[in-house]
Amino acid sequence: xxxxxxxxxxxxxxxxxxxxxxxxxxxxxxxxxxxxxxxxxxxxxxxxxxxxxxxxxxxxxxxxxxxxxxxxxxxxxxxxxxxxxxxxxxxxxxxxxxxxxxxxxxxxxxxxxxxxxxxxxxxxxxxxxxxxxxxxxxxxxxxxxxxxxxxxxxxxxxxxxxxxxxxxxxxxxxxxxxxxxxxxxxxxxxxxxxxxxxxxxxxxxxxxxxxxxxxxxxxxxxxxxxxxxxxxxxxxxxxxxxxxxxxxxxxxxx
Numbered sequence: 001x002x003x004x005x006x007x008x009x010x011x012x013x014x015x016x017x018x019x020x021x022x023x024x025x026x027x028x029x030x031x032x033x034x035x036x037x038x039x040x041x042x043x044x045x046x047x048x049x050x051x052x053x054x055x056x057x058x059x060x061x062x063x064x065x066x067x068x069x070x071x072x073x074x075x076x077x078x079x080x081x082x083x084x085x086x087x088x089x090x091x092x093x094x095x096x097x098x099x100x101x102x103x104x105x106x107x108x109x110x111x112x113x114x115x116x117x118x119x120x121x122x123x124x125x126x127x128x129x130x131x132x133x134x135x136x137x138x139x140x141x142x143x144x145x146x147x148x149x150x151x152x153x154x155x156x157x158x159x160x161x162x163x164x165x166x167x168x169x170x171x172x173x174x175x176x177x178x179x180x181x182x183x184x185x186x187x188x189x190x191x192x193x194x195x196x197x198x199x200x201x202x203x204x205x206x207x208x209x210x211x212x213x214x215x216x217x218x219x220x221x222x223x224x225x226x227x228x229x230x231x232x233x234x235x236x237x238x239x240x241x242x243x244x245x246x247x248x249x250x251x252x253x254x
Contacts, residue, residue: 102153105157112157112164113131151209158207161200162220169222172226172230173240193223225240
């Protein structure tokens, strides 16, 4: 009698999805008293943590970090078991209830460092510089409170998310102006960007540095203008207006 075919353990997500599930399972199971939580840094944190409760403001950050789409979970799928992430994690003090958030933010941060460094011959130097800059910021925040280091990492990650959205919205706006994208596709992509802006806004508002909040909020306003332009045309950012004028040859009157 022929043997029944063996069922595949890797589903539609493929091997990377399985790696991500294993890593996330490790985060939840291995945290012990540090807590459990979900993540998508575009991801994020532990609302059901056991142990020392997070300090004021951490719950909002943790919950947002766990629910945001596209962050640490996807980053960890791209860089499973990155030893640099473990080293950076050790640099950031965190209470037991904040350790899952710390891990997911650090994984996302290190993945973006590697993206920024690329594969050039000086990539190791770029990463070393980024790590040194983070170390300096953490040292400067040491005297500001027990969760000051985690606050530094939050700000770094949220800043990078905002910059990524800015690159995407500007690129999308330019393709709309160039007529290189169908209207329906532009609307879909513009709405995706607006949804990500909406998810990031409460995380940024929860930061403790008002100057950082103001700058990042302004950045997201520009992103929203450009994404809305892709959806319905109309008003847009100054940089897209300048781009449109450069393409048409007409002066941009403000």
